[in-house]
Amino acid sequence: MLTQIINGHILTPQGWIKDGSVFVRNGKIMEITNCNLAVIGAKIFDAKGMYIVPGFVSMHIHGGDGHDFTEATEDAFKAIVDAHLKHGSTSIFPTLSSTTIDNIRKAGAVCEEMMRTHGNIVQGLHVEGPYLNRKMAGAQWGEFLKDPDPAEYIPLLESVSCIKRWDISPELPGGLDFGRFVTSKGIKAAITHTEAEYEDIRKAFAAGFTHAAHFYNAMPGFHKRREYKYEGTVESVYLTDGMSVEVVADGVHLPPTILKLVYKLKGPDQTCLVTDALKYSAFDGQIDDPRYVIEDGVCKLVENMTLAGSLSSADRLVQTMVGKVGIPLEDAVRMAAETPARISGIADRKGTLEKGKDADIVILDSSIRLRCVFSCGEIVEGTNTMNH
Numbered sequence: 001m002l003t004q005i006i007n008g009h010i011l012t013p014q015g016w017i018k019d020g021s022v023f024v025r026n027g028k029i030m031e032i033t034n035c036n037l038a039v040i041g042a043k044i045f046d047a048k049g050m051y052i053v054p055g056f057v058s059m060h061i062h063g064g065d066g067h068d069f070t071e072a073t074e075d076a077f078k079a080i081v082d083a084h085l086k087h088g089s090t091s092i093f094p095t096l097s098s099t100t101i102d103n104i105r106k107a108g109a110v111c112e113e114m115m116r117t118h119g120n121i122v123q124g125l126h127v128e129g130p131y132l133n134r135k136m137a138g139a140q141w142g143e144f145l146k147d148p149d150p151a152e153y154i155p156l157l158e159s160v161s162c163i164k165r166w167d168i169s170p171e172l173p174g175g176l177d178f179g180r181f182v183t184s185k186g187i188k189a190a191i192t193h194t195e196a197e198y199e200d201i202r203k204a205f206a207a208g209f210t211h212a213a214h215f216y217n218a219m220p221g222f223h224k225r226r227e228y229k230y231e232g233t234v235e236s237v238y239l240t241d242g243m244s245v246e247v248v249a250d251g252v253h254l255p256p257t258i259l260k261l262v263y264k265l266k267g268p269d270q271t272c273l274v275t276d277a278l279k280y281s282a283f284d285g286q287i288d289d290p291r292y293v294i295e296d297g298v299c300k301l302v303e304n305m306t307l308a309g310s311l312s313s314a315d316r317l318v319q320t321m322v323g324k325v326g327i328p329l330e331d332a333v334r335m336a337a338e339t340p341a342r343i344s345g346i347a348d349r350k351g352t353l354e355k356g357k358d359a360d361i362v363i364l365d366s367s368i369r370l371r372c373v374f375s376c377g378e379i380v381e382g383t384n385t386m387n388h
C-alpha cells in the first residue's frame, strides 16, 4: 500500500520543501518530492498547505494519562505511550524517577516487552537516580536516594538490556566510576540533580557524562560563597564543548529569555526539548495523588512546593519555542526530533524526514497546533479528517 501525503510544507534535513509530497510504503518514507500531483493508485492524504515535520523524540518523560512509568506495569506503560503518541511523541524513552533497584528491574522487563510489541515507539529505558545528591533532590523521593553502588548497578545492567541512558549526580562518591562503567556498556550517562562546579564537570565529562538533564533545573548557576563568586553547574556545562543539554521547554520551568540563551549558546545541535512530563500530563481526569498540586500550569510537590515536573507534551514544547521564545519552527522541530534522535542513538531510523527512515510524521497548522500524527505510516491522531 502506497500512501502519498500531498500539499505539505515539508521539513527535510536540507530545509523546507514547499508544496511537496511524502510517499510512504510499509511504514517507511519511500520518497520526498517537490511535486504535488497525486499518483494514481496511492492513498492520498491532503495536508492542505500545513507543515509536515518529523515525529518528536521524547527522551525524558515520566508519565501521562494519570500513570507513571515507576508503576512498572504494562497497563501504565501503554497508557502513557498512547497518550503522548497522540501529542506527536512517535519515539519514547520511558523515564524512571528514583526508585528501588528491584523496581528498575521490573520496569525494565515491561519496557523490553513493550519494545517487542511497540518497538516502533518505545526505544529503551531512561533511568534518573537513585544516585542523586540529596541537597539537590528537588522532587525526587528522598527515601530512595543513595551513592552509586556497583554491587547493585553492575548485576542490574547484566540482567536488564533495555537501559539506554542513566542520569546521576557525578560528584557523589563512586560517581565517576559509574560513568565509566555505564558508558563502557554503550549506555548514555547524563548529569542531573547536581551541584557540580567546573572541576567536577570536567572530570565527569572525561568519565563519559556527555549530557545534562533538565538544564538549569535542579542545578546551581553562578553563585557566591561569602563575598566570593563561583561558577555553578550551568556555566560549567556551557563551557564544556560537546556536552549536550535538554531543557524543559514548557514555558514555566524556564522563562523564554533563558530558553533563548540556551538556544544561542548551545545551539539546536546540542539542545533537546523535553517534557519531563509527570502522570498528570496528557490527562483529562481528576488529580488523585495528594502529594501533588497543580499551580501556574505545572505540577508541584505539596510538601515543599518545588516543581515536580511538567504537564506538557512534545507539541507544546515546539509551540513554546516558536510562540514565546521566537525561534524558527525548523530549529524548534530539530530540537524536538533530530537532535534527541541523534543523541539517543536512533538517528538511523528516527528524527528526520528522509528516504528510508520510519514514516513518523507530525502535521502542524499555521498556529503550530498539532493536527495529525503518523506512526510508521499509520494515522494515530487526526483520523481521516484530511483524507480525500
Ligand SMILES: [Zn+2]
Residues within 6 Å of the ligand: 060, 061, 062, 095, 097, 128, 276
Ligand atoms: Zn525527570
